[in-house]
Amino acid sequence: MPLFEIAFQGQLRSGVTQEQARARIGQLFQVGGEQLDVLFSGRRVVIKQGLDQPAAEKYRQAIERAGALCNIDAVEPETNDAQVPPTSPSKLLSSNAPQPGPNPHRASEAEPRDAYVAAFKDVEAPDFAIAPVGSDMQDDYVEFTALPIDLSAFSLAPPGADLDELKRSADAVVPNTDHLKLQD
Template sequence: MARYEIAFAGQLIPGAQPELVKANLAKLFQADAQRVALLFSGRRIVIKSNLDAAGAEKYRATMERAGALALIQPLDEEVEGIELAPPPAPQPVSAAPVAAASAPVDTPTARLRVVPRDEYMAAFAEVDAPDFGIAPLGDDLQDGKAEPQAPVLDLSQFSLAPAGSDMGEAKRASTAPPPDTSHIKLVE
């Protein structure tokens, strides 16, 4: 069974007044002015996806009555094709000093070349994105860490007290008189 999506790109039915259409869409989608302005930004916005043919036609007709031109597209199409760029040509290895060989070397990674699916995605066609590979199952992806070094502390100025000695502050004698409990009686 074919599935469809309903999209809107800010296009109006010929003769429709833009302010009236915006008000109709705000009422139809129960949206505020900011969301309605987003619908009229000129970009293609998907309103509803994964609809059957009857549901897609119902959305199209409702939006047409509101004055907006809805786009119906089948979802069976391939959305986006990805083609890997060819790997870089190997560079000749020259004789390098041994010290330079131990330094980390940045190897160029393959680059993705993405074919845009619509006008909105065409803005990202020139983005230079590295093609990071996927590590095999069970590989350790965390870089190794060096063991932390204990800080060097000079503790020669401290000494230990003998076992059983009182290390706290000396207790002071209480200066308050004991409470008067003469009025308290024990009833049997």
């Protein structure tokens, strides 16, 4: 099964300011300050690696909703004798599964390949899911409590009643403007 990585170079969607994107990305990945500076430096930063295609697509959609653009790149699995083969279940753990303790045979426990990846080593991004079609997306309803307002002084007009503005009893006084002139 091919694995993918999410790479970001500070590119923004049209109509989104950098401040907006920084705030949204910071909230999405629960990072701030120095890590956001690294993300928006313009250099290629790998945010997450070792993902399958659907998980990588979820990350891309979440990042785009936050106002930024990212790349999904296929990753060639490294092969050497000290690592578990890529088809091993320990290699394909999802991001929302509990991670076991240190294992010298797991490739995911290796040191980050550069300082930019190291900045995101301890970031736990949420694993967003899509609700099935027809799901109720509303939060649980809060029990309604009627307010103690007395509306007994109000009434409704009968059907067909004239609802225009009430007629004024006195005619309005129109001021005399004959002495005013317009000049160029």
